[in-house]
Every structure is written in C-alpha cells, then in structure tokens.
Amino acid sequence: MNRLPIIREFMELVEIDVASKNERVIADVVTKKLKDIGCLVYEDNTGEKIGGNTGNLFAILEGTREGALLFSAHLDRVANGIGIKPKIVGSKIVSNGTILSADDVSGIAAILDGLRKVVNSKKSHPRIEILLTVCEEKGVSGSKYVDYSQIKSKIAFVLDSPGRIGRVINAAPSKASLNFEVVGKSAHAGNFPEKGVNSLVTAAKVLSRIKDGRIDEITTANWASIESLSPTNVVNS
Incomplete structure (x- = not known):
C-alpha cells in the first residue's frame, strides 16, 4: 500500500514504547531524524530534575x-x-486496543514532515526552533525546566490538540492546585467528645463556604479529595 511519508513515520513512532519519565x-x-534534516539538537538535564x-x-x-518561529510537541x-x-x-489509523498515541506523536510527525518540506523547497526561511518536551502528561513537568532564554521566537505553534486540520486554539486552560490542612483537637469520641475539635467537620464547613464548579466564564474549581x-x-x- 502506498502511504504518505508522514503516515509511515507516524506509525513508526507510535510503535515505540514510551511513558512519562521514560x-x-x-x-x-x-534526535537522529532532526539531525538528518539538518537541525542542531540539544537535550537539557530535565530528566535528572524530574526523576526521568x-x-x-x-x-x-x-x-x-530575519525572525524566528517555534514549533512544539511533547x-x-x-x-x-x-x-x-x-x-x-x-x-x-486505529490501534490494537491500546491508545493510539496521536497525542502527541501526530504533532511530532507533523513537525518532522514540515521541516523536510522547508529544506526540500530550497526557499529562504527564518530560523525555525523546535521544542519537544518530556513528561507533559504528568503535570506538564518537563516544560517547567525549559531554558526559555535560548528561544528567540516571539510566536509559537504547539501541535497538541484535536480537531480538523487548520484548527487553531489561541488560548488554553491553566491549572493551579491548592492544598490545605486543618488541625483540630483529639479526644475520645465515646467518653469526652466535647473536649475535642473535629478537624474533618471543620474542613467540611470551610469547603461549604468556598464556591466550586463554575466560578465565572473562564474559571472553574473542583475539590478533588479529602x-x-x-x-x-x-x-x-
């Protein structure tokens, strides 16, 4: 079967066993593919920092x-x-019962295909920067340690979203986590409960006064565990 190079490369990459931190x-x-295209490639020490x-x-x-343009995937x-x-x-393209890993091998394959097209066109182009991060699926941990001072681009395209070809997302959610500890006073629940202060009940009262769900048009909140x-x-x- 005659397949487009981008399809062949996508199917090659999804067959590589990968996990966050591995x-x-x-x-x-x-890295080899990027170097074969003609890119200079650097790897930082983020793996050491996140246990990967x-x-x-x-x-x-x-x-x-003049100028620079950044493309990114994970x-x-x-x-x-x-x-x-x-x-x-x-x-x-379907899998054998596992995930397909289009998230985010499709982004990687698209970047590689685009780079080859730029090189093969022989046309002038600005500096093209590629950032491929690790451990995105576990709290976007890899991108936290990127040395952004090395990036010259003022515009970036992150290839990591579903939808039709050409769909552009110009804003995306961010996440903030809040943990709090409530300390009470212990006492025997059968003999002297009046001498205690129940931290669990106090925490429930605190949560009951904090709005969750839809806060406003662009903000939501969810208390996940106690x-x-x-x-x-x-x-x-």
Whole structure:
C-alpha cells in the first residue's frame, strides 16, 4: 500500500514504547531524524530534575531570513502506551486496543514532515526552533525546566490538540492546585467528645463556604479529595 511519508513515520513512532519519565528511545530516534534534516539538537538535564531518563529536546534549523518561529510537541504519552500496533482501516489509523498515541506523536510527525518540506523547497526561511518536551502528561513537568532564554521566537505553534486540520486554539486552560490542612483537637469520641475539635467537620464547613464548579466564564474549581487518618473512636485531630 502506498502511504504518505508522514503516515509511515507516524506509525513508526507510535510503535515505540514510551511513558512519562521514560522517553529515552523515542527521543533518540527523533534526535537522529532532526539531525538528518539538518537541525542542531540539544537535550537539557530535565530528566535528572524530574526523576526521568530524558531531557527536553531543543532543535534549531537556521534560516537566511530575519525572525524566528517555534514549533512544539511533547514526547511522552498517557498510560497504556506500550505495545501499540497501529493499522489502517479505511481512512483511519486505529490501534490494537491500546491508545493510539496521536497525542502527541501526530504533532511530532507533523513537525518532522514540515521541516523536510522547508529544506526540500530550497526557499529562504527564518530560523525555525523546535521544542519537544518530556513528561507533559504528568503535570506538564518537563516544560517547567525549559531554558526559555535560548528561544528567540516571539510566536509559537504547539501541535497538541484535536480537531480538523487548520484548527487553531489561541488560548488554553491553566491549572493551579491548592492544598490545605486543618488541625483540630483529639479526644475520645465515646467518653469526652466535647473536649475535642473535629478537624474533618471543620474542613467540611470551610469547603461549604468556598464556591466550586463554575466560578465565572473562564474559571472553574473542583475539590478533588479529602483525607482523615483518625480512627473512628477518636475525634479527628
């Protein structure tokens, strides 16, 4: 079957076993591809900082025109990304029951394909920068340690969203986490409950006064978990 190069490369890359903090193999494969295209490639030490085996990749295809443009994707994938065997069914690429890992191998494949088209066109172009981050699926951990002072681009395209070809997202959610601890006073729940101050009840009262769900047009809040370690015969402290 005659397949477009971008399709062949996508299917090649999704078959590489990858997990957050274990992007070594795909990083090595993509690094070689970038160098073969003509890019200078650097890997930072983010892996050491997050307990992984791979750093973020930063590649540069120097240009002959003024300006710079950045394209970005991430190397890792969500869980169940091991043993992927993609196949083409009709007009779709499907997996063998695992995830397909289009998130975000499709972004990587598109960047590689675009770079080759730029080089093969022989036309002048600005400096093109490529940032491929690690551990995106676990709190966007890799991008936290990018040395952004190395990036000259003022405009970036992040290839990491679903939808039709040409769809552009110009804003995306950010996340903030809040943890708080409530300390009460322990007492025997059967004999002297009046001597205690129940931290769990107090925490529930605090949460009941904080708005959650839809806060405004662009803001939501959700309290995800509450934990108490006291035994049932003791007022929570």
